[in-house]
Every structure is written in structure tokens, then in C-alpha cells.
Amino acid sequence: MSTTTTTTSNKPSQPPSPPPPQSSQKAEEEENIEIVSDDNDSDFSSIDSEIPFTNPPSHPFPSNPIMIDSLFTTPPPILDPFPTQTSILQSETIDEVLPFLTAQSQQPDLFTYNDFGVPSLRREAHISFLRSSLGRLPGRFVAADASRPWFLYWCLSGLAMLGEDVREYRDAVRETARSMQNPTGGFGGGGGQLSHLATTYAVVLAIALVGGEETYEVIDRRGMWRWLGGLKQRDGGFEVCKGGEEDIRGAYCAAVIITLLDLPLDLTPDSPAYKPDDPSFNLLTGVADYVRRCQTYEGGISGQPSAEAHGAYAFCALGCLALLGHPAKVIPEYLNLPSLLSWLSSRQYAPEGGFSGRTNKLVDGCYSHWVGACFPLIEAALASSSSSSGSSQPAANDSLFSREGLIRYILCCCQDQGKRGGLRDKPSKMSDAYHTCYVLSGLSAGMHQWVLDEDGEGEGEPGWMVLPYLEGEQVFEGRDRVRAVHPVYVIPQGAVRGMKGYFRGKGGF
């Protein structure tokens, strides 16, 4: 009897009977392995050429006149006759994007335009691109050695927005995260690297994205809490790593980590911010004030006090504040909302339609997220503040930015048109995982609207409700809608709920 068992286990499929059905877990593992090994090629670009590109059957190039508002086909109405380096680059960029916006730069076999002159989302190509980027990367990616956790987050978040089920990466995320965790708390860029707020943020979000209790349990929350205490500064901000710089990115990442992991807020005496005479000074004390100090005379937010307003930091500031309390209360309390909104709105250019990161800088697809994703937070703040506190700022009846412009820029200019797939800064740039993630997030912000539930979802937390944005003309095809992501955590709401619920349920470490 026992010998028979041994033989069968040595030979998984017995000749006479059909192969035994594999358990679902096994199947998942196998699929996972296959995906990873698919990308095991040492040359990244050669994988790209091997990825078969499948497109929905393309209907012929639209025969009826394409409906594109002249806003997106002609240079802006006011142009100064005073060329400088900035204006020259700006007009070159307009020249670069116009053929894409007017459906003139197309490879008909790869790009399908609708009647609005907007191509469809190359979902499959972008999925392939992101899956490749999760695989083994060739040696020239060495500059990314300290940001490997970002690759996890960018790719998994991007895949989730494209509607993919990322749970198949659970085991791999678990193992990868373990190899990046330090015994003193937090995650570094890889084995032997110091824990860093940005890499920790990325790993925690990657874990939330794939979910699963076993995955959540990889995180050493006690170590994380102690480590965060060591980064907290007396001025309210956080160093990004021990001895590293202090900036608003650090504050946002810390707020995300603390709230997602439901960490206690107390500081231990070994924290540089510990105040023996003020026991109420905790991890989140003074963070909002730090954010306030980063608003500049332009209305936007800088990375650290006294620097230039920058789109990426605007999102960090708003996201951070939205985690510290009800956005409608906290955001107007610490920031000059009208000047911030004015600055944010100025980031959108025509004819490009996309956002720039700073005054007089060029559009870049990634600001679709950094700037575009600020609007749901601003709109939520305005909607509630006007109804409750009778503030002078009216609620936004309509969208505060041009959704059509943003969607046009993304679908026309940011999609790689070749076999590579992925999304990019602008047509002259190569796609990469970073841009793919944040352009998709911007696309999601453009396609949805968020409503903040006054009562919250319990635990004093605001409840975000998402709806497709349906006002006015929809220039994109319904099948091209991407999944909505939480306006602060930038991962699907279910992933946020899963992780928060798990740790809240634990009570203590």
C-alpha cells in the first residue's frame, strides 16, 4: 500500500487516468510562476517584442467628421512675442502633441479612434507592460535598486486600475516584502538598505493591494511604530529615513502608513520628537502645521518650506491633511484653499489638455495623478464646507478641471503606440512603470467623481463614495473606463478596507 502511494506521488499523472485536478491554490502558484518566468529574460526589450498585442477589432478610421473642440486642436489664444527657453520648449511641446490630439499621428492597426478623435485604451498592452515590469529586470535597471518597492506598487496598482486581479501575486509580494523588511522596523529598497518612508509606503500599499492575512502579517507593526517614532521631528514633519531629508512626502507617507496599519500614535522616549513635558505630542502632532508651512505665495505646495510650488507635493499635502481629519475641516483650516485651487487649475494647459507640475513647466502625464487627483479632495472639501460652515467658498457645481482635456491628453498622447505598451510623460518619452501607474490614476480621477459621506464610515473616518462622472460629453468609450482608486491611498477602496479592517480587528500589535 505504502509503496503504491510513493510511486503515484513520484509520477503525478498516471497514464490510464486523466491528470488529477490541481487545487486552486496550486493552480494559482503555477500561473504565478509562469508569469514570472515569462519575464525571466535578461533583455528587457526583447520581452517587449515578444508580447503579442491583441486589440479589439478595429472599426475603420472614422468616416464622419471627427468631433474635436478647437480648444484641443489650435494653439492658445494668447501667445507672447517674446521667446525664451521656456516658451520655445512650450511651443515645441505643442507641436509635438498636436498631431496626436488631432488624430493625425496614428498607426491605424494599433490605434482605434472614436468619433471624438480619441483612441481607445490599449488595456492589454498596458497590462503586459506592467506584468513585464514586475518580472526580472536587466542589469541596467541598477539605478532603480533603491526603488524596487515602487515597482511593486506602481505595477500592482496599475494592474488593479486596469481591472486585473492581482491576488495571484500574493506569494511573491510576501516573499519580496520579507526580503526588504529591516529588523528595526520598516522596509528598505532591498536587502541591506535602510528603511525609508517612501519604500515602506510602497511595500505597505503593495501588500494591501494583494491582500490576505498571511500577507498582512509580514509587516512587523511594532517595529514599524518604533521606527516611525525615530523619524518624527519636533517641527511636526518626518525624516524620510534615519538621517535623511525631511519633506512633505515623508509626512504623507507616514500618515498613510500609520492609518492603514492602525498604529498607536504615542512616541517612545527614544524618539527625537518625544516631549517629556507634553505627553500629548504624538506621531501626528504638528503634521498639519508642517503642511501649512509648505504652501507658497503661488498657492501651491513645495516639498519643504521655502521652496517652489510643485504638483507632486500638492497631492502629498492634501492627501496627508485628508488623513488627519475630515477633509472639509482640515484642508481649509491649514491651507489657503482659493489660492491652492487657483494654482492647481493653472496646471492644466490647452491645447495639450494635460497637467504640468509647476508654473511655466511642460505637461507631463504623471501630473494627471499628482495634480488631477487633488481635485476630488478639493471638491470634497468645498462641498462639505459650504454646506456646513457657510464658508465663502461655493461648492463646485461642475468639475473644477477639464476632464475632457485630461482624458484626451492621456488617451491620445500618453499611450505607447508600439508593442511595448505602458503609459508615458509625453509622446517623445518612453513609457515606464511610474508613468503607467500615475497616468492611469489620473485617468481614473478624470472618469469618476467622489462624494464624501458626511457621517463617515464609522470610527470617525470620512466615507468616500465613488460615481462615474457622467456630466456632458463622454469622449471615451465605456469599455475604456478604468477602475476607481481611493482618492487618498491610491489603491482600490476594497484593498484599503481589507487592510484597515484586519489591523483594527487585531487590537494591539
Next chain:
Amino acid sequence: MPPKGKAAQKPKAGSSAAATKSPAATPAAPLSTKSTKATPDQQQPQSSTVAEKSKHNFTLCHPFEDLTGKNSLSALPTQADQLVWFASRLVTRLPVRSIGAKGQKDLWKTVNDHSLPPRGFNIRKHQKRQQQHKTADSRGRDIGEYSTKEWELRQEKRVTLSCLQLQSQRFRELRDRQKRGFVDSQTGDTVLVTDSEYLEEKQRRREMDRLKKELYGTQGMGRQGKLALDPEWDDVVPIVVEDPENALAAIAYSPDYAEAMSYLRAVMNSKEYSPRCLKLTEYIINLNPAHYTVWLFRAANIFALKLPILDEITWLNQIALENLKNYQIWHHRHLLVENYYPSISSDPAALSAFAASEREFLTQILAEDTKNYHVWSYRSWLVGKLGTWFNPEELKSTEDLIDQDVRNNSAWSHRFYLVFSDPENCTPGDKYAATEADPKVPGQIVDREVGYAEGKIRLAPQNQSGWNYLRGVLVKGGRELKSVQSFAEEFVMGLGEEGEGGEGEGTGEEVKSSHALDLLAEIYKEQGEKQKADLCLRRLVEKWDRIRGGYWQWRRDGLGLGEVAA
């Protein structure tokens, strides 16, 4: 090995001694045992490869093997031959104990009488040697295929390698003695490894590595990277970390990088701060300048070793110019300045010299990338650290950049910081937010800055940098926006006059700056002229800045005019 009998050791000295040295010297021998008494000068047949020669020698040494084939006695021609063969087999296999000294002696006598070459006795050894000859060289070529010339060259390399290994061993011993504080018995000095000896050893190891690779290829070599070859790193056991098998986004590191990281882990683990660690950080930074951990470790080394900060800054300048987009560099510089500042804070001359040299470098790097965010962030921080807001050179160099490109918003932003964070001109600290009025700002500063902004706006009215600056100055200085109303109106003519069939009519509206309309809308609103404000906003929605239509509409809603007819 044959027993140490005299006869056994040197059966026919001349030939066998030569044979062990080089097979080429082994004489040819016919089958007959009598004639195996060969002489050294006898010519051997032509054999071009090592394998052929080896085979040839084997035949010489084992006159019967070819015939016996599978050790069959019957193949030998005579009984005497059979006896000799038998004796030769037994002599190396039977222990003396089993046959007694006499038996052994008889056996040897038989063998010696026939002058069989002793090396032929041990067939197994021969077979083993043949196996070795079959191995391939580093290029995958069978060593058996070597010509004798090539084979000799290879042997020479092996000898060289052995010598180098011996010398290397001697070096290690010497260093060990130095470590233990040994005293040279002859000179009475403590044993010391000199720098040139280190250097020699380093070169020696490179040579050894080269020879090893040439002789044996790279397989199974283990430690062979640059650091492993460096005698300076002998005492460090690198911490190798392999990514888990299914790791995501794993990078196929170059062997150099992987090795360097494993040494970095080891020295960081042991908290070693030393010149060699500093060198290691430089090496890694060259391979990957975006590695935040190595930068922090570098700073820790510099501070622990109390190295001159200005030297490090000089070194850093070059790295910064080569890596314009890297931001770790700027935090490193920040740490250096934090460390350096206390030593010059009370010396105005040193402080101003340092500020000047920093400014010179910042000007140089901004010329490469005029809007580099990290450079500008560092610059504003540095101004605050050194307290150089009011330094005319600082303001001048910022102005130069605005003159070069009036749309360089980073330069505008820096100007705002210089003027409105100067403790002379404002309330120190962060009592007032950037978007709030500060009562301490002197009127003449506001006048000066308004004038500056207006002058620049006239050059390029649609340049938002100037307008943002102007508005920022007015707000900070507590001025009413209407103080620039007439200035803003310069850029807007005949607003709303375009009308239905506006085009072609002589009095159409002319807007040279949408930002002027924006500001005017706010000015009119402040003054209660809501209709005028609404007109500005409406024209922005309709024509002058349509992409921001949603925002302008929201501003219209804020005027409280109710439903506005389109």
C-alpha cells in the same frame, strides 16, 4: 610508489628521471624487454599533440598493455614476457607483509632485470593523469589537443601561478605578523607591511586572477570580484543576500555591483568607518548614484573620520554635474553644510567665502538645468542656513536667471524667498503663512518688488510667473489688489465688445494676458463691481482660458450673482 629499494628507485636512472620531468624525453622502446634499455638521445616518433604523446609514452612504459588488451595473458608472445608482466603487476599491489621481504625482493628482481620503467607500474595513476589531460581549458578546448609547445606554455603559467600563490601567502603571513606586532629578529623593527607591498599584492592578485581565468576558466571560482581580489578587504566577510526565487522586480545585478553591495552590508553591519569604507561608497555611488543608503553611510564616514568637509564638497561638485537629476546628492550636501556650519558660523569672512563658493557652483549647475528642483530647494535652504537673504550677490544671480528667461518660475520663487524671508524685511519664523500679509514688510520693499514684477510682466504679459509674483508681493505686503488695477487694465481692452458678430468689427476686445483678467476679476469683486468681475470670468470661460472653464465658472458662482445668463 615502489618501495625505497635502491634498485626500485632508479632502475635505469638516465631515462626514467627524464621521463618524470618531461614525457618528451622518454625513449621509445620496442616490445622486447631486452631492448627497452633505451638511451636518452634516441629519437622519438613524431607526435603533435599532448594526447598522442601521452599515448605514445604509455605504450613505451607498458609494453604489454596494447597486446594484453583486457589483461589477457595469452596475448603475450612468450612465457618470459608473461612472467615479467605478472611480476610488474604484483610488485605494486602486494604489500610486503603478505609475501615477505624475500618474495618482494624476487619480484623486484624480475622487474628490474627487464628494465621496465617504474612509472608504468601504476596503471591507475596513469589513467588518472589521462583523465586530467581530457579536461578542457578556459576556452573549452581539450588540453589533449594541445601541441607540446602549447602544453609547455601552459605548464609555465601553472608554475608562475604557483609562485604567485606562494608570494601571496607570504604577504598574508607578513600582514598577520604585523597585526600581532611581531618584531623582525634581524633588524629589531616591528614588522610593517608597506604601501608598495600592498600595491604589489593587489597587482599580484590581479595577475593570479588573470592566470586562473586563463588556465581554468571562470567556473567554480567563487570570490573573484574586484574587492575580493583587493588585499585591503581580506578581513571582511561579505554578506551576500540573494533575492527570493519569486521576488518581484528583481534586478539582474552586475557581478561588480552585487559584490560591492555585499561588502557594504558587511561594513555597515559592523559600523566600520574607515578610509576604505569611504572608497567603497565612492565605488558604489559610481555604479548607482541613486542609492540613498550608501550616501548616508558616506556622510557617516566623513563625520566619523573628521575629514575636511570642503574636500568632500569639491568631490561632490563633479558628481552633481554628472548626475543632474539625482537628489541624494543634495541631501548629502545638506548634511555636509550642517556639519561644517558650526566651524565657520562665528567667522564672517569664512562664512561669506563659503557662501560665495557655493553660489558659484550653484550658478554653474543651474546653467545646465535652470529649473532643477533639488538645486533650488537646496539653495533656498542654504540661504536660510547661512543667513544670506540680503546678500546682493544672491539676489543678483537670481535676477540674472530671470533676465535670461523671464519665465523661469524657480528663479522667481527664489527671489520671493530672498525678499520675504529676510528677517530684516519680515516677521521671522512661520507666524505668517506665505499667503498671508506680514505687517513687518516695509512699504518700500513692496514698492520695489511691485515695480520689478510689473517691468517683467510688460516684457511677456502672458507669463504667469510674473503675475503670481506680483499677487504674492501684494498679499504679503498687505496691499490691496486694486493698487495694481490700472496696471492690469493695460492688458485688457474693450472687454465684451466682441459681441455676436464681433469679428471684423473695429472695436473688438483685445486681451494680452488672461492672468490680468483673472486679477481684474478679483479686484472688481473686492470693490463690489460684481458684474464687471463676472464679465472677466465669463470671457475667460468663453474665450481666453477655456481649458480652465470649470474653475472660472466656480469663481463666477462665488460672486453670488445667481443664475447668470450665458
